Amino acid sequence: GEFSNGETKGEVLVTNYDKNGKIISRFKGTMIDGSFDKYQKGSLTAYDSRGNIISTYNGNFKDNKPHGKGELIKYSVTGKIESRYNGNFSNGVPDGAGILHEYDIDGNLARKIEGNFFDGRPSGRVTISNYDKSGKLISTITGEYRNGKIYGNATIVTYDANGKKLSEYTGEMENGKPQGKGILVLYDKNGRIISKYTGNFIAGEPEGEGKFIVYDKDGKVQSEYTGSFKNGKFDGKGVHVSYDSNGKITAKYEGLFKNGERHGEGTFSEFDENGILRSKYIGEYKAGKR
DSSP, X not given: OEEETTEEESSEEEEEXXXXXXXXXXXXXXXXXXXXXXXXXXXXXXXXXXXXXXXXXXXXXXXXXXXXXXXXXXXOTTSOEEEEEEEEXXXXXXXXXXXXXXXXXXXXXXXXXXXXXXXXXXXXXXXXXXXXXXXXXXXXXXXXXXXXXXXXXXXXXXXXXXXOEEEEEEEEEETTEEEEEEEEEEXXXXXXEEEEEEEEXXXXXXXXXXXXXXXXXXXXXXXXXXXXXXXXXXXXXXXXXXXOTTSOEEEEEEEEEETTEEEEEEEEEEEOTTSXXXXXXXXXXXXXXO
């Protein structure tokens, strides 16, 4: 680089070696107060013992560590990109607002984390986007990140191969799955709502008390179930009501369910087009049949 009065001037190149004479890092940029060993701003490339690049950083420095705005890219032993972080740094690690891209063993984008970071890890409000092997978005999770996972209230959205929304969950979650109170909405390929579940979840499935509504292609309520769930299906005591295209009740079952079907004691009522009771059955059901 350039030197003046025993100090560095402008952009310089600094190469560091280990005790065996192998290059361990190269810095290209400006130095603090004309020093020879205090990085200010530039790019730092780190190498392994075989001379392979293991990381590159471009941005600001403090105490020769990334600090402030910058970009850090890490590579595998085969030279494939493993991760890329753009954002704020403190004491050499991501800290503050930033975006982290993570890649699979073939170098394809697998996950993106956008939000706040603390001490090198996602922390606080973040959005995690997951991708398939072809790089298409398959899901996003937005919520509070702590201890390597999202807990508390969050929003999970899934997408089909064409990038259209398949489902949206809003509510409590744990270990990446709905857990506790929440709302799950499903959509068809045209973006029309298919169904909506409101209630309790366990390990990602409706469990306990809840309400499940099915919609027709025009967005009108087709049927509605209110009651108990188990493993995502009607199970226990509940009420199932069916409606016609005009929103008038056509049938109603009130009683016991098992594995998604009428099972046990129950009352089934049918209504005409004017909503007047036409027939009623009170008795036992087994696997959906009288």
